[in-house]
Amino acid sequence: MTNVALTDRFRDRLIRYQEEHRRRNIPQPSFYVKLAERKRLADRVRRLRGIGDEPIREMATKIGQKAVAQKAGVYTAEIYQGPFTSLSEFELNALPNRFVIKPIVGSGSNGVFLLEKRDGLLFDIVSKKSYPPDLNSLHSAGLSRFEGCPLIAEELIGIDGLPSVDWKVFAFFGEIGFIRQMDLRNPQKCYKMWSSKGQDLGKIDKYSLEYNSALPPPNDFEALVNAARAVSLSINTPFVRVDLYESKRGPSLGEVTFAPGSLWKHTYLQIFTPEWDRKLGEMWEEAQARLIERVGDNYIP
The missing domain is CATH 3.30.470.20 (ATP-grasp fold, B domain)
Incomplete structure (x- = not known):
């Protein structure tokens, strides 16, 4: 057995000892704690x-x-229009039949509207609600929380409609x-x-x-x-x-x-x-x- 082999063997034993010692004395990792930090x-x-x-x-x-x-x-998704700080800046007529209005910050579905132009109204595909054909109507529908936050109109991603x-x-x-x-x-x-x-x-x-x-x-x-x-x-x-x-x-x-x-x-x-x-x-x-x-x-x- 060579000196190198002895050194490697000792190193491996030391690593195992250190890992076992840490497991006994250091709290186990927690995703919740790391996310909170x-x-x-x-x-x-x-x-x-x-x-x-x-x-x-x-x-x-x-x-x-x-x-x-x-x-x-x-x-x-392709960004069609924006970012704008006001809903009145969007050109509704220039947007396709289906599109998304959303703030550029925030997470999840907060302030996100999946819209379709239907029967002269704006139909929310998720909530099944209809709004007047004026994007300003979305302000009271939920975008008031994002007052001053830039908004964008982007492509609605989907399959088979x-x-x-x-x-x-x-x-x-x-x-x-x-x-x-x-x-x-x-x-x-x-x-x-x-x-x-x-x-x-x-x-x-x-x-x-x-x-x-x-x-x-x-x-x-x-x-x-x-x-x-x-x-x-x-x-x-x-x-x-x-x-x-x-x-x-x-x-x-x-x-x-x-x-x-x-x-x-x-x-x-x-x-x-x-x-x-x-x-x-x-x-x-x-x-x-x-x-x-x-x-x-x-x-x-």
Whole structure:
């Protein structure tokens, strides 16, 4: 046995001892805790900058995410008009029959209207409500909360005339934790959890919507996973939620979220079973380690 072999053997024993010692004395990783820390940090940055509840990174805006999609080689919806600070600036007649009005900041479906020109009115495809043929009517319908926030009109992504299901991919710098399928197109909103290999994970979280294991997979599951992985690897961060939609052009990037949902509002709890909270926390830390290897001294977690 050579001295080199002895050295390697001693090193391996030391590493195992250190890992076992840490596991006994350091709390196990928690996704919930890491997400809470990220949210607190963002709030502290906002206070330092004297800004309100808005993204602290340009790439977290709807405009910035267009650049993210381009870098990752993933399609994203075309912006027809905007950004404008007033609904009256949009030219309704110049917009296609189906389009989306949304703020450039914010997350999820807040302030997002999927509209269709129908029978001389504006029909909301999700809520099934009709509005006068004047975009200013959307102000009282929900956009008043985004007073002063720039708005855009963009392409409505869908297949066969229907809006796409929302696929929310929890990605850890190239590794996929899970995929949350959200079907919000009907009054009975529901969701399903998938592994990156297309398996039904069951209700591993405490989301308040109805769980529907009968929801079908996307047309091309592999393409969806690969798109999320590409977006995740294009951003030097250990965790990001990648929202994707199906389209005739393949997966389309809808949104990139660094701190998804609310930690406190019951509808958007990012709380998982103890097993999955630890698993996702470990994936977060593993992603941090890979980032250190990739970026070197330019990345300090």
